[in-house]
Amino acid sequence: MLRLRIRMAHWPRRTLILTDTPRPDCADCDGEGGHNRDYGDYETGEYAGTEWDPCPCWNEDRRWPLLPLPRLPHRQQSYVDPWGGGYSDEPPF
Template structure:
């Protein structure tokens, strides 16, 4: 398990701790997944099945901090979300 901090900005500013693939995993090479299938002439995997590696669980994450809207103004690089409805 390799953990990393990530910042999500919409709909509110949140800090999350998420799991990432192990960089030196011998099975997936650090990608976190591999494909079961064959390449076509373009090098793509049209009917491939994507398999998650055991070194990574994409569902393993948790919210550490929800930043209040008044404090989010002072966060570097944060801009308020667009409030228009489409």
């Protein structure tokens, strides 16, 4: 059974997508969708990274694009100091 929700994706363009979610009552992952697994270097035993092991209760690749969102024009944002530049010793009230 699918448990669908709407999310926003940002690559390659902002798009609303419909995606599957993990089963909230899953006994294996407790609704998280999987487990992080830390692993170490074989020779030194030092920490080498973390891998994500997805739970079989959902498919994280199951998603459908619904609506591409329009691109907003880039604006030059300039900060204008309302007090004209430096600091003031006046109280803010």
